[in-house]
Amino acid sequence: SQQGEEDPQALSIQEGENATMNCSYKTSINNLQWYRQNSGRGLVHLILIRSNEREKHSGRLRVTLDTSKKSSSLLITASRAADTASYFCATDPRETSGSRLTFGEGTQLTVNP
Amino acid sequence: NAGVMQNPRHLVRRRGQEARLRCSPMKGHSHVYWYRQLPEEGLKFMVYLQKENIIDESGMPKERFSAEFPKEGPSILRIQQVVRGDSAAYFCASSPPGGRGNTIYFGEGSWLTVV
Numbered sequence: 755s756q757q758g759e760e761d762p763q764a765l766s767i768q769e770g771e772n773a774t775m776n777c778s779y780k781t782s783i784n785n786l787q788w789y790r791q792n793s794g795r796g797l798v799h800l801i802l803i804r805s806n807e808r809e810k811h812s813g814r815l816r817v818t819l820d821t822s823k824k825s826s827s828l829l830i831t832a833s834r835a836a837d838t839a840s841y842f843c844a845t846d847p848r849e850t851s852g853s854r855l856t857f858g859e860g861t862q863l864t865v866n867p
Numbered sequence: 868n869a870g871v872m873q874n875p876r877h878l879v880r881r882r883g884q885e886a887r888l889r890c891s892p893m894k895g896h897s898h899v900y901w902y903r904q905l906p907e908e909g910l911k912f913m914v915y916l917q918k919e920n921i922i923d924e925s926g927m928p929k930e931r932f933s934a935e936f937p938k939e940g941p942s943i944l945r946i947q948q949v950v951r952g953d954s955a956a957y958f959c960a961s962s963p964p965g966g967r968g969n970t971i972y973f974g975e976g977s978w979l980t981v982v
Contacts, residue, residue, distance in 0.1 A: 796958060796975035842909055854900065854923060855971060857909040
């Protein structure tokens, strides 16, 4: 599998339900970031979680990081139709320069009204 | 504070022409990154630049692609003699100086279509 691989590839839920997306990676990281991308648009930064953090919250978003399992999850609670988008995790590997990110292929989330 | 500005948003080129994509980072940001996104795929790193320096170009195709970030003006990603396979969204991102671990902010992308 690739660095920053999301699971599932696609997720369809009803408005009000929770959505959980997972991300696995291979190498040691400095941090892991989650982004959202609406169709035909750029990426919107959601949350950055550092390698020494285990959980982070932002509004309806909750991100966890398990460095021993090299995995992260993004939970969106009380989903809304406007949450429909692709969600990407991106890792900032320790061995690369700058803040270069390695992206997964994304999870396409559809929230049905 | 304006975000990362990219232009053009959409660009159509015939095979063999040149494409120039421009990116102005956020104010105060001195690190610029270019990524490419093929349809239905994630973003793939191309190049990382600081002012007047290419720091990491390990993701750039060896031929036809070049990038610069001059002392004055925007960063430019240049694709010479475009082919159909170059059709993709090209995203620029920037981050502030001061080392690793900073949040990277993305522009809205430039969609290149080669006909």
